[in-house]
Amino acid sequence: MASITLDNIVKTYPDGFTAVKGIDLDIADGEFVILVGPSGCGKSTLLRMIVGLEDISSGELRIGDEVVNDKAPRDRDLAMVFQNYALYPHLTVYENIAFPLRLAKGKFSEEEIDAKVRRASTLLELDEHLDRKPANLSGGQRQRVAMGRAIVREAQAFLFDEPLSNLDAKLRGQMRTEIARLQRALATTTVYVTHDQTEAMTLGDRVAVLRRGELQQVASPRGLYDQPVNLFVAGFIGSPPMNFLPGEVRGDVLHLPLVDVPLDDRLRRAVGDRELVIVGVRPDAFLDAETMGPGPGDGRAGRGEGVRFEADIDVTEWMGEVLYAYVPFETHDAVRGKLEELDRDLDGEGMRTQMIVALESMSRIREGDRAELWFDPSSMHVFDPESGDNLTRDEERAAELEDDAREQRKRALERARKRAAQDETPARAET
Numbered sequence: 117m118a119s120i121t122l123d124n125i126v127k128t129y130p131d132g133f134t135a136v137k138g139i140d141l142d143i144a145d146g147e148f149v150i151l152v153g154p155s156g157c158g159k160s161t162l163l164r165m166i167v168g169l170e171d172i173s174s175g176e177l178r179i180g181d182e183v184v185n186d187k188a189p190r191d192r193d194l195a196m197v198f199q200n201y202a203l204y205p206h207l208t209v210y211e212n213i214a215f216p217l218r219l220a221k222g223k224f225s226e227e228e229i230d231a232k233v234r235r236a237s238t239l240l241e242l243d244e245h246l247d248r249k250p251a252n253l254s255g256g257q258r259q260r261v262a263m264g265r266a267i268v269r270e271a272q273a274f275l276f277d278e279p280l281s282n283l284d285a286k287l288r289g290q291m292r293t294e295i296a297r298l299q300r301a302l303a304t305t306t307v308y309v310t311h312d313q314t315e316a317m318t319l320g321d322r323v324a325v326l327r328r329g330e331l332q333q334v335a336s337p338r339g340l341y342d343q344p345v346n347l348f349v350a351g352f353i354g355s356p357p358m359n360f361l362p363g364e365v366r367g368d369v370l371h372l373p374l375v376d377v378p379l380d381d382r383l384r385r386a387v388g389d390r391e392l393v394i395v396g397v398r399p400d401a402f403l404d405a406e407t408m409g410p411g412p413g414d415g416r417a418g419r420g421e422g423v424r425f426e427a428d429i430d431v432t433e434w435m436g437e438v439l440y441a442y443v444p445f446e447t448h449d450a451v452r453g454k455l456e457e458l459d460r461d462l463d464g465e466g467m468r469t470q471m472i473v474a475l476e477s478m479s480r481i482r483e484g485d486r487a488e489l490w491f492d493p494s495s496m497h498v499f500d501p502e503s504g505d506n507l508t509r510d511e512e513r514a515a516e517l518e519d520d521a522r523e524q525r526k527r528a529l530e531r532a533r534k535r536a537a538q539d540e541t542p543a544r545a546e547t
């Protein structure tokens with residue numbers, strides 16, 4: 117196992133297109149890092165450069181302390197699992213898993229091969245399928261065979277390129293948990309490409325967000341959600357997505373399309389001398405005022421001073437645990453262009469001129485209602501309308517979140533190592 121270091125990595129394809137524009141990324145030994153971003157942002161290109169399937173145009177790639185730019189893929193000792201896990205149809209599951217070991221001709225004895233295959237198959241719950249052919253397996257089982265092949269190699273790192281995107285939603289959920297558990301048990305350095313929100317937020321120790329070949333932010337999932345550096349990251353992370361509203365500054369007040377918010381110290385500092393900003397509010401920052409009792413900021417459930425406002429509800433969607441309500445609003449011409457550009461970058465389906473609010477399940481708000489909503493302005497993010505920079509980002513808080521994440525990860529790895537020391541097949545004993 118090893119660390120992977122990307123130092124100003126650039127990829128320009130032979131047709132002149134620069135798909136990766138100078139990326140720096142330090143992946144620690146044993147760390148699980150997710151590469152995420154919209155289609156075409158360069159995720160696969162970056163992964164293929166790490167594995168060695170694609171030349172690096174400039175910059176330096178190191179595995180451990182060694183520069184590997186010019187090393188052939190097989191000498192880099194990395195195991196890659198693709199979306200289209202090509203299994204050999206004429207070989208049994210056992211032989212498919214054993215394949216990379218047999219490829220290293222004479223390096224392993226029959227007993228060694230058998231021990232490695234059996235350990236992987238136990239870890240992946242494939243024991244009873246070892247004699248079967250891939251064609252007769254489910255999608256999830258095939259994916260596990262592909263992972264088995266990566267595991268037996270005991271490579272320096274695992275690289276995954278959207279390994280679950282061919283599976284249906286339920287199976288994807290199961291395999292996601294499986295991969296997380298496995299990675300923790302093996303503590304193998306892992307780089308995982310996805311454009312799936314949930315995978316990005318749940319699997320990784322850290323998530324690297326890419327946009328058009330450029331790294332936007334690398335942080336823990338909580339760090340990205342809470343303290344995004346810019347509009348792009350804020351809009352990309354979170355589902356349903358963050359609402360973006362034009363905010364006009366007049367005197368002591370920030371005018372939003374549906375509500376006026378008094379400028380407190382935090383907001384005033386963020387706004388500076390701007391007259392117009394883009395305001396971001398997450399759907400879950402809102403409450404149905406009806407369900408929280410009378411009076412503004414009544415401190416219910418420890419909620420601070422809030423702001424109430426009335427809104428016309430267009431559509432509602434009751435999801436069981438939450439009620440989504442859609443509230444149309446008029447946007448401002450001066451920010452329309454920026455928000456349309458953002459929407460295109462995010463692979464959106466057209467400019468969002470409606471706000472989505474996530475309300476308590478028992479809320480009685482229904483479509484067509486004029487409803488009273490509540491939100492806490494301290495949950496607002498404020499962005500520069502030109503650069504898209506997050507003006508309310510709290511560097512101190514962001515650093516705390518990263519410290520927490522590192523600490524948690526360390527504990528998880530220690531637990532896994534302890535268990536591995538006690539038990540040869542640690543992963544099963546865990547759940």
Ligand SMILES: Nc1ncnc2c1ncn2[C@@H]1O[C@H](COP(=O)(O)OP(=O)(O)OP(=O)(O)O)[C@@H](O)[C@H]1O
Nearest residue numbers: 129131133135154155156157158159160161162311
């Ligand atoms: N061989 C090639 N020659 C020229 N351009 C390429 C080549 N391969 C990829 N590209 C371009 O490089 C950019 C990044 O492609 P890449 O496959 O890395 O994106 P991605 O982030 O993996 O997207 P997706 O989520 O759709 O898989 C795209 O604009 C793509 O068109």
Ligand SMILES: [Mg+2]
Nearest residue numbers: 159160161277
């Ligand atoms: Mg790709």
